[in-house]
Amino acid sequence: MDEFNFDEIIDRRNTYSVKYAALKTLFGREDITPLWVADMEFRSPKCVRDILEKYVQSGIYGYDTEPPQMKPVIAQWELQEHGWKVDCDWISFIPGIVRGIGLAVNFFTEPGDKVVVQSPVYHPFTNVPLGNGRKVLRNPVKDGRMDLDHLESLLKAEGPVKMLILCNPHNPGGYIWSRGELESLAEICRRHGVLVISDEIHADLSLWGNRNICFASVSEAAAENSITFGAPSKTFNIPGFASSFSIIPNPELAQPFYKWLSANEFNCPSIFASLGMIAAFTEAKPWRDAAVKYIEGNILHLEEKFSAFRAGGEQLIEPVRPQSSYLVWLDCRNLLRRLAGRDGLKPEDQTLLEDYFVNKVKVGMNTGVMFGPEGLGHMRLNAACPRSLLDFELPEV
Numbered sequence: 001m002d003e004f005n006f007d008e009i010i011d012r013r014n015t016y017s018v019k020y021a022a023l024k025t026l027f028g029r030e031d032i033t034p035l036w037v038a039d040m041e042f043r044s045p046k047c048v049r050d051i052l053e054k055y056v057q058s059g060i061y062g063y064d065t066e067p068p069q070m071k072p073v074i075a076q077w078e079l080q081e082h083g084w085k086v087d088c089d090w091i092s093f094i095p096g097i098v099r100g101i102g103l104a105v106n107f108f109t110e111p112g113d114k115v116v117v118q119s120p121v122y123h124p125f126t127n128v129p130l131g132n133g134r135k136v137l138r139n140p141v142k143d144g145r146m147d148l149d150h151l152e153s154l155l156k157a158e159g160p161v162k163m164l165i166l167c168n169p170h171n172p173g174g175y176i177w178s179r180g181e182l183e184s185l186a187e188i189c190r191r192h193g194v195l196v197i198s199d200e201i202h203a204d205l206s207l208w209g210n211r212n213i214c215f216a217s218v219s220e221a222a223a224e225n226s227i228t229f230g231a232p233s234k235t236f237n238i239p240g241f242a243s244s245f246s247i248i249p250n251p252e253l254a255q256p257f258y259k260w261l262s263a264n265e266f267n268c269p270s271i272f273a274s275l276g277m278i279a280a281f282t283e284a285k286p287w288r289d290a291a292v293k294y295i296e297g298n299i300l301h302l303e304e305k306f307s308a309f310r311a312g313g314e315q316l317i318e319p320v321r322p323q324s325s326y327l328v329w330l331d332c333r334n335l336l337r338r339l340a341g342r343d344g345l346k347p348e349d350q351t352l353l354e355d356y357f358v359n360k361v362k363v364g365m366n367t368g369v370m371f372g373p374e375g376l377g378h379m380r381l382n383a384a385c386p387r388s389l390l391d392f393e394l395p396e397v
């Protein structure tokens, strides 16, 4: 079995994979290609499988301890991949990033407090604060860039605001924020007393030679006033282990938060989470590099396919080329205008797009509006799959 053979089709039906198990519920049919939830159709790196198989073979699954090398391995990874020098005392295990956001929202804000998100954005950024009785304010992304003027006026008008959840790099769209954007964001948030949660789960899958910038590394304002969440889960396709970490340089934030995590044992990794992370970060860089190259090939393949899908002289689906990760944001507004038979799109038109992809193209993608109202006329496609799965036909409209 060649671990770099990303063309291999692996049958994941009946394996409890949500990507397949939820098809009927979400899309109304099972005979479609699932290109939605953000995990890969690739087998995880061999080094990860080997260490876990060895553990499973031991046959005794008792209480375990956090391996002492885990935090140094995380610190080394941040330094080598992002040039960010992290002290091990700043690090804690957290059981998944969405849960980490939930923990931070509960610990650092009160019911009724305001939280800013930059929409369209990964939906739990909105749902977690809302589900915990917080208010969510939107600072929409403008043409793939951060709208800092709008943020400043939002904070002036709506303050006090307690928290901003940053997607770094951004999902959907795969935008890598510039150093200037991150520095200005840090400055604005410090001035307005807004704690920044930087979700860097997609940071290690930069494409086309890009490099993501860790928010906390850009300035003192950023380091003093932020919590970074990172994980090997997207990069090495191990999200099922809920293996994540937080990095907090400011002891005034870290100490009370980590004390609370510890009191509730939220900071205790399962052995799958810790061993998987250590193996991935120490041995699986060649696998990651090969996966990135393959994903780039898939994106080029999609671009070619969509460029040929035209009507009335216009391209109907414009993919936004991601700078990072494997989620391709498809601007389908031209297609939707044709389906709806009008220029001005209405929120209810989105179902026409969903219906086209599920029932005509036979692929299951994330609908754009789940990331915020700005997602109208968009879909999100997961391109971390064998290239042959992207060979779907696009019926004429």
Ligand SMILES: Cc1ncc(COP(=O)(O)O)c(C=O)c1O
Pocket: 038, 095, 096, 097, 098, 099, 122, 167, 171, 199, 201, 202, 231, 233, 239, 242, 243, 244
């Ligand atoms: C930006 C972002 N954060 C977090 C997650 C999920 O992280 P976890 O599974 O660790 O909760 C995803 C998954 O798609 C994501 O895109």
